[in-house]
Amino acid sequence: AQKITQTQPGMFVQEKEAVTLDCTYDTSDPSYGLFWYKQPSSGEMIFLIYQGSYDQQNATEGRYSLNFQKARKSANLVISASQLGDSAMYFCAMREGGGYSTLTFGKGTMLLVSP
Amino acid sequence: DTGVSQDPRHKITKRGQNVTFRCDPISEHNRLYWYRQTLGQGPEFLTYFQNEAQLEKSRLLSDRFSAERPKGSFSTLEIQRTEQGDSAMYLCASSLKRGNTDTQYFGPGTRLTVL
Numbered sequence: 001a002q003k004i005t006q007t008q009p010g011m012f013v014q015e016k017e018a019v020t021l022d023c024t025y026d027t028s029d030p031s032y033g034l035f036w037y038k039q040p041s042s043g044e045m046i047f048l049i050y051q052g053s054y055d056q057q058n059a060t061e062g063r064y065s066l067n068f069q070k071a072r073k074s075a076n077l078v079i080s081a082s083q084l085g086d087s088a089m090y091f092c093a094m095r096e097g098g099g100y101s102t103l104t105f106g107k108g109t110m111l112l113v114s115p
Numbered sequence: 116d117t118g119v120s121q122d123p124r125h126k127i128t129k130r131g132q133n134v135t136f137r138c139d140p141i142s143e144h145n146r147l148y149w150y151r152q153t154l155g156q157g158p159e160f161l162t163y164f165q166n167e168a169q170l171e172k173s174r175l176l177s178d179r180f181s182a183e184r185p186k187g188s189f190s191t192l193e194i195q196r197t198e199q200g201d202s203a204m205y206l207c208a209s210s211l212k213r214g215n216t217d218t219q220y221f222g223p224g225t226r227l228t229v230l
Contacts, residue, residue: 043204103160
């Protein structure tokens with residue numbers, strides 16, 4: 001079974017609107033972390049937001065928020081007030097356990113923001 | 116504060132040649148990771164260093180691949196006798212564990228094309 005599933009290959013949104021990118025995960029480890037990264041066409045992976053499995057509140061970072069539903073094993077990224085510069089690939093990733101932290105990535109969602 | 120840097124950004128080589136990539140992590144980060152990303156996929160873990168010790172290698176890392184981090188600072192990834200299947204983006208990341216958080220910050224990647 002895939003550990004990280006991103007079911008939306010592509011998403012379209014108009015500028016200034018909000019968009020939700022889906023991510024579900026699979027782990028039996030009670031301690032884990034969930035990350036979202038943005039990858040523009042230049043190739044660099046840019047860290048956006050982190051949610052720990054024991055965090056009580058949903059993470060927020062500026063226009064990014066993480067809708068964490070632990071029982072459903074979902075960690076959706078919400079981008080508010082989309083901007084043209086948000087057009088990029090978005091990857092959800094998971095770290096399992098509390099030790100060293102290699103990341104397992106999903107296949108990504110391509111977001112296109114139109115004027 | 117400079118980020119993770121990688122050199123070269125692009126490499127074109129002929130099948131059978133050896134190539135070496137370099138990664139310079141964020142200066143205070145003691146953990147360094149190599150990932151490989153092929154078209155349409157998320158990054159896949161290759162290997163991980165804590166300081167100068169190589170603590171884990173993925174089964175993706177065949178005998179033709181070797182990585183070093185001799186003084187716990189920069190790292191090199193060498194691929195011997197390159198094959199066309201080695202064509203990919205090679206990403207380096209670094210991190211510093213703070214409490215329960217261990218966020219990886221990525222470099223711009225080295226795009227390898229094997230002809």
